[in-house]
Amino acid sequence: MRATVMYGAGDVRVENVPDARLAEPTDAVVRVVAGCICGSDLWPYGSMEATGQGRRMGHEFLGVVEELGSEVRGLRQGDLVVAPFVWADNTCDFCREGLQTSCRHGGLWGNDLDGGQGEAVRVPQAQGTLVRLPVGADSALLASLLTLSDVFSTGHHCAVTAGVSPRTSVTVIGDGAVGLSAVLAARRLGAEQIILMGRHKDRTDLGREFGATDVVAERGEAGVERVRELTGGDGTHTVLECVGLRPAIETALGVVRAGGAVSRVGAPQYTEVPMDFDAFFRNVTLTGGVAPARAYIEELLPDVLDGKIDPGRVFDRVVGLDDTPAGYRAMADREALKVLIRP
Amino acid sequence: MRATVMYGAGDVRVENVPDARLAEPTDAVVRVVAGCICGSDLWPYGSMEATGQGRRMGHEFLGVVEELGSEVRGLRQGDLVVAPFVWADNTCDFCREGLQTSCRHGGLWGNDLDGGQGEAVRVPQAQGTLVRLPVGADSALLASLLTLSDVFSTGHHCAVTAGVSPRTSVTVIGDGAVGLSAVLAARRLGAEQIILMGRHKDRTDLGREFGATDVVAERGEAGVERVRELTGGDGTHTVLECVGLRPAIETALGVVRAGGAVSRVGAPQYTEVPMDFDAFFRNVTLTGGVAPARAYIEELLPDVLDGKIDPGRVFDRVVGLDDTPAGYRAMADREALKVLIRP
Numbered sequence: 041m042r043a044t045v046m047y048g049a050g051d052v053r054v055e056n057v058p059d060a061r062l063a064e065p066t067d068a069v070v071r072v073v074a075g076c077i078c079g080s081d082l083w084p085y086g087s088m089e090a091t092g093q094g095r096r097m098g099h100e101f102l103g104v105v106e107e108l109g110s111e112v113r114g115l116r117q118g119d120l121v122v123a124p125f126v127w128a129d130n131t132c133d134f135c136r137e138g139l140q141t142s143c144r145h146g147g148l149w150g151n152d153l154d155g156g157q158g159e160a161v162r163v164p165q166a167q168g169t170l171v172r173l174p175v176g177a178d179s180a181l182l183a184s185l186l187t188l189s190d191v192f193s194t195g196h197h198c199a200v201t202a203g204v205s206p207r208t209s210v211t212v213i214g215d216g217a218v219g220l221s222a223v224l225a226a227r228r229l230g231a232e233q234i235i236l237m238g239r240h241k242d243r244t245d246l247g248r249e250f251g252a253t254d255v256v257a258e259r260g261e262a263g264v265e266r267v268r269e270l271t272g273g274d275g276t277h278t279v280l281e282c283v284g285l286r287p288a289i290e291t292a293l294g295v296v297r298a299g300g301a302v303s304r305v306g307a308p309q310y311t312e313v314p315m316d317f318d319a320f321f322r323n324v325t326l327t328g329g330v331a332p333a334r335a336y337i338e339e340l341l342p343d344v345l346d347g348k349i350d351p352g353r354v355f356d357r358v359v360g361l362d363d364t365p366a367g368y369r370a371m372a373d374r375e376a377l378k379v380l381i382r383p
Numbered sequence: 384m385r386a387t388v389m390y391g392a393g394d395v396r397v398e399n400v401p402d403a404r405l406a407e408p409t410d411a412v413v414r415v416v417a418g419c420i421c422g423s424d425l426w427p428y429g430s431m432e433a434t435g436q437g438r439r440m441g442h443e444f445l446g447v448v449e450e451l452g453s454e455v456r457g458l459r460q461g462d463l464v465v466a467p468f469v470w471a472d473n474t475c476d477f478c479r480e481g482l483q484t485s486c487r488h489g490g491l492w493g494n495d496l497d498g499g500q501g502e503a504v505r506v507p508q509a510q511g512t513l514v515r516l517p518v519g520a521d522s523a524l525l526a527s528l529l530t531l532s533d534v535f536s537t538g539h540h541c542a543v544t545a546g547v548s549p550r551t552s553v554t555v556i557g558d559g560a561v562g563l564s565a566v567l568a569a570r571r572l573g574a575e576q577i578i579l580m581g582r583h584k585d586r587t588d589l590g591r592e593f594g595a596t597d598v599v600a601e602r603g604e605a606g607v608e609r610v611r612e613l614t615g616g617d618g619t620h621t622v623l624e625c626v627g628l629r630p631a632i633e634t635a636l637g638v639v640r641a642g643g644a645v646s647r648v649g650a651p652q653y654t655e656v657p658m659d660f661d662a663f664f665r666n667v668t669l670t671g672g673v674a675p676a677r678a679y680i681e682e683l684l685p686d687v688l689d690g691k692i693d694p695g696r697v698f699d700r701v702v703g704l705d706d707t708p709a710g711y712r713a714m715a716d717r718e719a720l721k722v723l724i725r726p
Contacts, residue, residue, distance in 0.1 A: 134641060134642065137642060139641060139642040139666060141664070141666065142641035142642060142665060142666070201666075201668075298477060298482060298485035299477065299480060299482040299485060304663065307660070307663065308658075308659065308660055308663050310659075311657060311659040311660075312655040312656065312657055312658075312659070313655065313656050313657075313658040313669075314654060314655055314656075315651075315655075315656040315658070315669060316651065316653075316654040316655070317650070317651055317654075319672070320647065320650065320651050320671075320672045320673060321484070321672065321673050322485060322672065323482060323484065323485070323544075323671070323672030323673065323675075324672065325544075325668060325669065325670040325671075326656075326658060326668065326669045326670075327668040327669075327670070328663075328666070328668075329662070329663045329664065329665065329666030329667065330663060330664050330666065332666075
């Protein structure tokens with residue numbers, strides 16, 4: 041079968057790889073109907089050291105169940121399913137607490153496993169991992185359903201862990217697909233003031249449609265000041281940090297109200313956070329982390345099926361599998377916000 | 384009147400200062416019955432640059448109301464009252480949210496104001512700040528009531544913000560008075576496994592009486608390993624960091640369970656926290672901060688009055704006001720855990 045392999049910074053190829061097949065009785069094989077490229081794929085795309093072996097790519101996908109291991113219950117051949125970006129048994133203590141990203145028998149796609157940017161995927165712990173979608177593979181909702189795999193679930197995790205509610209004001213840092221998803225998630229949770237910090241007008245325009253009430257294009261100290269102006273000097277109760285770079289976390293700490301929370305879902309490209317005496321004296325909480333998408337899919341699914349939310353609008357380009365390398369380039373060059381792949 | 388003034392590292396004096404007197408109609412003057420020395424007083428005691436002007440000391444006290452400004456309601460001359468370590472109007476939006484440390488009209492004792500290590504204190508925003516105690520100035524409970532001013536309320540804040548409950552395991556880092564208070568607070572909130580990290584046997588013995596189920600004397604990596612052994616490899620759901628030094632926060636991040644929370648109440652003597660990719664992937668929350676003692680006094684008071692808890696046991700030495708400098712030395716040399724001052 042064909043699948044996407046990264047060999048180093050800027051070097052993404054679509055090649056022949058061994059066919060996905062059952063290895064354990066708890067596995068399934070899913071034929072991918074839609075996958076996509078994640079903002080986090082751009083970190084290795086920007087900096088990965090060249091390797092002869094390559095790395096299988098893609099951790100967001102939905103598709104049709106093609107084969108099922110003998111121990112998998114609750115799924116049938118032909119079911120349309122979505123996979124969260126971390127696979128999990130969904131029965132261990134961490135899973136029962138809603139932290140499937142720390143599942144005792146789970147893991148990440150790619151590397152030794154198939155990735156979602158390919159024709160098919162062997163899915164470990166299929167019964168716990170996969171969620172059946174009550175639509176056909178030709179549904180008009182596929183793009184929005186695909187976002188449950190990662191990007192919208194991640195925005196939702198950010199809003200939930202920050203404590204967004206109708207009583208909290210919100211700043212969202214970052215106008216990438218995760219930031220826009222966080223805006224939509226905050227609006228869905230009832231937030232009335234949502235300040236989006238971003239400087240790409242086409243993206244912040246979508247952010248406004250998703251629910252942003254204010255857009256702040258300034259960065260750094262000027263951005264912090266502008267958010268403070270918009271909030272009577274106090275900052276917002278919750279801050280959703282959707283970038284992952286040190287300046288973003290610094291801005292987050294600058295715009296959070298005393299007693300408030302910064303949640304971060306951008307994979308951190310830093311190792312230290314300035315949680316200094318000021319943050320301490322203001323009782324600022326730093327929370328968030330990698331999103332247990334699996335914990336949220338059933339909760340978010342009805343709103344997508346009912347058309348109440350349309351998170352799939354973050355996809356502004358669709359490519360075939362062979363054009364995946366061009367998709368990476370387009371996202372890296374900021375020509376595309378998020379690229380959907382139809383193998 | 385006499386009061387304690389710090390002139391530099393190791394240089395604490397008790398001297399004549401202007402008498403405490405009403406300056407605003409919202410003030411009260413309180414004659415101090417009991418004050419004490421805080422672990423945080425030891426930071427300047429260890430490192431303060433010499434100054435000719437000096438700095439008034441003490442932010443924990445209880446005493447008798449001597450004079451009341453014309454706008455103060457709800458208090459009478461002769462009332463025994465306890466003051467939280469940050470004064471506050473208790474009516475602004477932050478106060479109503481229980482964050483009196485961020486009160487819009489509040490502040491810290493000392494500096495331009497009287498401190499609690501003296502004969503009397505002018506109390507700004509007296510109506511909001513002071514809490515009446517339904518006992519006499521000769522009560523046997525004074526030491527425990529005094530801990531509501533800061534040290535026990537701080538331990539309680541640490542436990543509350545970390546989310547301690549009967550369902551959470553707990554690690555407390557630090558066997559100082561705040562750490563021991565955090566043990567007692569965690570037990571009061573129903574925690575069943577409480578691991579106390581500390582190496583001073585007399586202190587950890589008191590910790591066991593307060594509710595610690597395990598004591599870990601090892602530090603650093605060895606300490607982290609020991610806590611992990613005690614928790615099946617996972618670490619604890621909540622970690623109460625009661626030291627304020629960088630190694631303590633590193634240990635905290637090492638012993639917290641995935642999805643868990645580290646709360647810090649030790650005034651941070653660091654500016655950066657290693658909330659790196661590991662903490663991100665494990666969804667670790669960093670919370671806590673300076674404790675809004677005022678928010679907790681009414682809630683904790685009945686348990687002290689009923690004798691259910693006896694947080695005053697952290698005081699292991701009592702001095703007269705003139706012996707306050709010796710009290711500082713004793714705490715700095717770890718000869719005393721916490722020193723109570725009877726002016």
